[in-house]
Amino acid sequence: MSSPHHPESGATAVQARPDDETTAHREEAGRVTSRVREFVRRWLVFVIAVVLWELVTRLVQNPFFPPPTEIAAAAGRKWFSGPASSLFLTEEVHTDLLVSLGRVFGGWLIAVVLGVGLGTLLGRSRTGMDYVGPLMAFVRAIPPPVLVPVFLVLLGIGSEMQITVIVFGVVWPILLNTVDGVRSVDQVKVDTARSFRIPRGQWVFGVVLPAATPKIFAGLRVSLSLALVLMVVSELVGSTNGIGYRLIFDQRAFDLPGMWAGIVLLGVLGYLLNTLLLAVERRALSWQPSSANAVGG
Incomplete structure (x- = not known):
């Protein structure tokens, strides 16, 4: 005697997979966003300091303090x-x-x-x-x-x-x-x-x-x-x-x-x-x- 078929349970299992994938994508996106924020927080002040250094030295034109672009060259x-x-x-x-x-x-x-x-x-x-x-x-x-x-x-x-x-x-x-x-x-x-x-x-x-x-x-x-x-x-x-x-x-x-x-x-x-x-x-x-x-x- 064959067991009764329950289409609802199969549909539920099929629907659970996209939900799991969506959750995984969200978690991965959250990790990426966290890493980007950490990177920005760590290097933002440094980048601002270098930009200010470049601008100030270009304006002052002091040979003893060359701009970062000249130093890089x-x-x-x-x-x-x-x-x-x-x-x-x-x-x-x-x-x-x-x-x-x-x-x-x-x-x-x-x-x-x-x-x-x-x-x-x-x-x-x-x-x-x-x-x-x-x-x-x-x-x-x-x-x-x-x-x-x-x-x-x-x-x-x-x-x-x-x-x-x-x-x-x-x-x-x-x-x-x-x-x-x-x-x-x-x-x-x-x-x-x-x-x-x-x-x-x-x-x-x-x-x-x-x-x-x-x-x-x-x-x-x-x-x-x-x-x-x-x-x-x-x-x-x-x-x-x-x-x-x-x-x-x-x-x-x-x-x-x-x-x-x-x-x-x-x-x-x-x-x-x-x-x-x-x-x-x-x-x-x-x-x-x-x-x-x-x-x-």
């Missing part, structure tokens, strides 16, 4: 007017930009290893911190730029001097934030690790450092910005290449649009490096919802 001439075989990149990209980035990353990575390593040791040893604390307070109070002549005499002109200046200046926020992060590890976790007699290495890498990661990243963000500053400062004096060297060269040659192009380049590099580090931080702190939300904001 100088940037294209300096870095993107090379042959097609080298992707239109000029020799200056290789001799100055890449060299400076190598110094920044080299010095910063060395400082990260030293800062996190020593900070972990000192954070777990109050006695050790009592011994070296006064010396650290004295040394980190010395402004790194004043030691450029000293390192220049000891190491000569070259990347070794610039990297040493960067390491000396940026290691402190990493080290001190690591010490603070290690000391703030929950005592319950410490007691649990001792109760189960977890090996020291496993305890440090599995318990201490993950718990201290938020504060370590706070030090990393500060140190990365500082590394960019110290790279420029060290290249202004003891270098024959790099962004800092090119800045002072353009200033002395009265190539002011080229000098401003270098200044804008430093701002762009700082923004990109900070954005990259924030992305890494979000990934590393994804297991901590509160920290991830704070980073995202």
Whole structure:
């Protein structure tokens, strides 16, 4: 015996599909609108500032403050007017930009290893911190730029001097934030690790450092910005290449649009490096919802 046919139920099922599609389209449109609003809110003030800069400098006609269009033209001439075989990149990209980035990353990575390593040791040893604390307070109070002549005499002109200046200046926020992060590890976790007699290495890498990661990243963000500053400062004096060297060269040659192009380049590099580090931080702190939300904001 055949079951009775109900056309109404089939019609209802057919009608539900367009409704679902409409809802999905609305949700997608809402997400797109939200992204557009976020983009406008993030960049509107910046665009207005650039437009005002262009208008004011065109009216004032001060050679020391060229308009953004002239700066962009100088940037294209300096870095993107090379042959097609080298992707239109000029020799200056290789001799100055890449060299400076190598110094920044080299010095910063060395400082990260030293800062996190020593900070972990000192954070777990109050006695050790009592011994070296006064010396650290004295040394980190010395402004790194004043030691450029000293390192220049000891190491000569070259990347070794610039990297040493960067390491000396940026290691402190990493080290001190690591010490603070290690000391703030929950005592319950410490007691649990001792109760189960977890090996020291496993305890440090599995318990201490993950718990201290938020504060370590706070030090990393500060140190990365500082590394960019110290790279420029060290290249202004003891270098024959790099962004800092090119800045002072353009200033002395009265190539002011080229000098401003270098200044804008430093701002762009700082923004990109900070954005990259924030992305890494979000990934590393994804297991901590509160920290991830704070980073995202």
